[in-house]
Amino acid sequence: AQTVTQSQPEMSVQEAETVTLSCTYDTSESDYYLFWYKQPPSRQMILVIRQEAYKQQNATENRFSVNFQKAAKSFSLKISDSQLGDAAMYFCAYRSAFSGGGADGLTFGKGTHLIIQP
Amino acid sequence: DAGITQSPRHKVTETGTPVTLRCHQTENHRYMYWYRQDPGHGLRLIHYSYGVKDTDKGEVSDGYSVSRSKTEDFLLTLESATSSQTSVYFCAISAGQGDTQYFGPGTRLTVL
Numbered sequence: 001a002q003t004v005t006q007s008q009p010e011m012s013v014q015e016a017e018t019v020t021l022s023c024t025y026d027t028s029e030s031d032y033y034l035f036w037y038k039q040p041p042s043r044q045m046i047l048v049i050r051q052e053a054y055k056q057q058n059a060t061e062n063r064f065s066v067n068f069q070k071a072a073k074s075f076s077l078k079i080s081d082s083q084l085g086d087a088a089m090y091f092c093a094y095r096s097a098f099s100g101g102g103a104d105g106l107t108f109g110k111g112t113h114l115i116i117q118p
Numbered sequence: 119d120a121g122i123t124q125s126p127r128h129k130v131t132e133t134g135t136p137v138t139l140r141c142h143q144t145e146n147h148r149y150m151y152w153y154r155q156d157p158g159h160g161l162r163l164i165h166y167s168y169g170v171k172d173t174d175k176g177e178v179s180d181g182y183s184v185s186r187s188k189t190e191d192f193l194l195t196l197e198s199a200t201s202s203q204t205s206v207y208f209c210a211i212s213a214g215q216g217d218t219q220y221f222g223p224g225t226r227l228t229v230l
Contacts, residue, residue, distance in 0.1 A: 106151075
C-alpha cells in the first residue's frame, strides 16, 4: 500500500514571503498522480495543484508551484508571495494510475497547518 | 465549482441507530467516493463507485455500506452507528479514472 508523509504539522510564514511545504510518498508503482489540496476553516477541500508522474516538468498554478523529485519520491509545494487567504490546512495526496482494489481513491498525508503572519 | 451537494450537513445520532448520508452531483461524472476525515489521519477512503451499481471497498470500509442506483446519487449507510464513526464525511467525484477528484462540502456526524 502507498503511504504519504507530511513531516511538518505546522508552518508559519510572513505575509508576502515564500514558504515550502514538504511531502514524501512511498510506492512501488511507476505511474501515478500527485495532488495538493487546501482546506480552509470552511472545511471545503480545494484543489491547489496536480502533477502526473510521467511528466518531468513541475506543475505551476499562479503563485503555487511544486518541486517533483520522482527518484526521491518527494513532492513539495512552494507558495510565493504568501497572502492571508492562503492560511489553511494543506494536504498532499497520491493516486495510483491503476484501477481496482481501492486504487481509484486518493491516499492523503496528515496535513500541514499553514499560518500566515500579517 | 463542481456541482456536488451533501445532505445532511450536520447530524447528531445515538449509538445503534441507522444513518444514511447522501451525495448528489450534477456533473454526470462516472466516479464517486466517500471519505472520512479524523484528526491526525487526514482523509481516508471508505467506499467508491465506478458506475451505477458498481462499487468497491476502500481502506476503512468496515461498518459502512454504499449504494448507487443512478449516476447522480451515492449513498453511504451506517447500519448501526458507533461512537468511532463520529467524523466528518466527504463525498468526491471524478470524470474518469485518472482525473482530479472534486469534493463536496462535507457532513459532520456525531454519534453519542
